[in-house]
Amino acid sequence: MKLLIDSLQLGFLYGVLALGIYISFRILAVPDLTTEGSFAFGLSVSAAVTSLGHPLLALPAAMLAGAAAGAVTGFLQTRWKIHPILSGIITMSGLYSVNLSVLGGSPNLTLVRANTVFKMVPFLSKNDAKTVLPVVFALAALAAVIWFFHTHIGMCIRAVGDNEDMVRASSIHTGFCKVIAFCVSNGLIALSGALVAQYQGYADISSSTGILVVGLASVIIGEALFGRRSVTLGFISSVAGSLIYRYIIALATRYSPLPAHMLRLVSAVIVALALALPALREHVETARLRKGGGQDA
Amino acid sequence: MLEIRNAVKVFEKGTPVEHTALNHLNLSLQDGEFVTVIGSNGAGKTTLFNAVCGTFLLNAGRIFLDGQDITYMPEHKRASMIGRVFQDPMKGTAPNMTIEENLSLAHSRSTARALSIAPGKKELGLFRDRLAEFNMGLENRMKTKVGLLSGGQRQAVTLLMCTIVPPKLLLLDEHTAALDPATAEKVMEITRSTVENYHLTTMMITHNITQALTTGTRTIMMDEGDILFDMSGTERERTSVDDLMRMYSVSRHKELDNDRMLLEK
Numbered sequence: 065m066k067l068l069i070d071s072l073q074l075g076f077l078y079g080v081l082a083l084g085i086y087i088s089f090r091i092l093a094v095p096d097l098t099t100e101g102s103f104a105f106g107l108s109v110s111a112a113v114t115s116l117g118h119p120l121l122a123l124p125a126a127m128l129a130g131a132a133a134g135a136v137t138g139f140l141q142t143r144w145k146i147h148p149i150l151s152g153i154i155t156m157s158g159l160y161s162v163n164l165s166v167l168g169g170s171p172n173l174t175l176v177r178a179n180t181v182f183k184m185v186p187f188l189s190k191n192d193a194k195t196v197l198p199v200v201f202a203l204a205a206l207a208a209v210i211w212f213f214h215t216h217i218g219m220c221i222r223a224v225g226d227n228e229d230m231v232r233a234s235s236i237h238t239g240f241c242k243v244i245a246f247c248v249s250n251g252l253i254a255l256s257g258a259l260v261a262q263y264q265g266y267a268d269i270s271s272s273t274g275i276l277v278v279g280l281a282s283v284i285i286g287e288a289l290f291g292r293r294s295v296t297l298g299f300i301s302s303v304a305g306s307l308i309y310r311y312i313i314a315l316a317t318r319y320s321p322l323p324a325h326m327l328r329l330v331s332a333v334i335v336a337l338a339l340a341l342p343a344l345r346e347h348v349e350t351a352r353l354r355k356g357g358g359q360d361a
Numbered sequence: 362m363l364e365i366r367n368a369v370k371v372f373e374k375g376t377p378v379e380h381t382a383l384n385h386l387n388l389s390l391q392d393g394e395f396v397t398v399i400g401s402n403g404a405g406k407t408t409l410f411n412a413v414c415g416t417f418l419l420n421a422g423r424i425f426l427d428g429q430d431i432t433y434m435p436e437h438k439r440a441s442m443i444g445r446v447f448q449d450p451m452k453g454t455a456p457n458m459t460i461e462e463n464l465s466l467a468h469s470r471s472t473a474r475a476l477s478i479a480p481g482k483k484e485l486g487l488f489r490d491r492l493a494e495f496n497m498g499l500e501n502r503m504k505t506k507v508g509l510l511s512g513g514q515r516q517a518v519t520l521l522m523c524t525i526v527p528p529k530l531l532l533l534d535e536h537t538a539a540l541d542p543a544t545a546e547k548v549m550e551i552t553r554s555t556v557e558n559y560h561l562t563t564m565m566i567t568h569n570i571t572q573a574l575t576t577g578t579r580t581i582m583m584d585e586g587d588i589l590f591d592m593s594g595t596e597r598e599r600t601s602v603d604d605l606m607r608m609y610s611v612s613r614h615k616e617l618d619n620d621r622m623l624l625e626k
Binding site: 216220222226234235236 | 414436437438440441445451452453454455456457458462463465466467469474475476477478479522
């Protein structure tokens, strides 16, 4: 039972991360490595502000921090024309130092004595709040992104990811659209980090290592179940994918002989296999055609 | 409406492969004129369109649109005044977005507030009416992803996207060349009625000389980055395809070498 509840909580917390990843990975069609930095940025800012006694303020502060990180990547990519992957790597590397200084020069910060949003919900115990709040935040974020990507600006961003040449030839500023998209994406990723910090009661800078793969796994698992039909469905399936991912991980740690530190490797393999699926399918198809062709001739 | 003065564009300047694509070209279009553009391969037809759209800047010369100097205006700013349809049906639309979303993108770019829901209710009615004019049944498929449409249907949608907010100038770059003959004729028909109904100043590149002489109000032939012939009115009406070919070889001492042009002669 505890395992089920824990996975549900984590699934929704990291569901917010999955929404951010969906924006960069599927809508802009760029895997954005800023994620690794902006998740930790959200984590650190949230922990720092919370330890100063403002757990609520910590959340918008973390989102702003993440959005700023996204803006830097967007700027490097669109204005300075640096390769998309490299732009993310540059921002991510720079953020490492920023995060350390936000945490006061140490790689971790405990919030054991601090007040967190999970202790502030009226009528709910801390444990209940740990279930209710992630659901509320994830659903609110879900509603917000679905709305945003159906507004005019959201539509422009989707078009940039879909057919950039066309958008460049229309009067829409492609660079501006991309920067906005990176801001929204990394803002969400940082919010996810911010919630995780308060949920765990500590911030550890290394917890963001490999977080991009976690997000990608959620998005891909979601797509495997729901297909790729519309953005609305894409966002919903990303959150659902995050939940399923957590259950897979929970089962893997409980029943498999693998030690917990092998988890990221398992995630990496899941993502690699899922991404390889189209190529594998083609391979099988070719092999079948060859066989069939031989019979007819 | 459009005025090009002494336009020069040289590619790979200062290298052995230096190539003058526009050679002191002058052109002036009146409001509502429909000009067809023909010319052999590499005559500079598409370069002319690219220069007008701001894909690159000219080495020399000036471009005015509706009295405004747009010579150094960035591409996306010009795009609000210029509609352009390419030969490749994949180029003008976003394949993973629906017909109505694509149209909304084009329609609301000038008017909508960034955070208003798109497409709005009023827009949908307008899109339905305009699509119905095409008689292709697209008005009943507005929630279909554009990527699922045929080439002709995509070009029709692109044409509507370019004209739903009437542009100051419409540029058609062999927009029916990738379509089968029947579909091409259908798209041409839509083009003619749209240009006429909305009184659009238009330039159309085509490799079909018959079509060039029978469509629109004026025909120019380009060669080596400049305009070789420019005819309109009765002069154009009296000119046949063979006349045009003869005029070309006499003035250039060579045969017209546009393979597709000759095929469709």
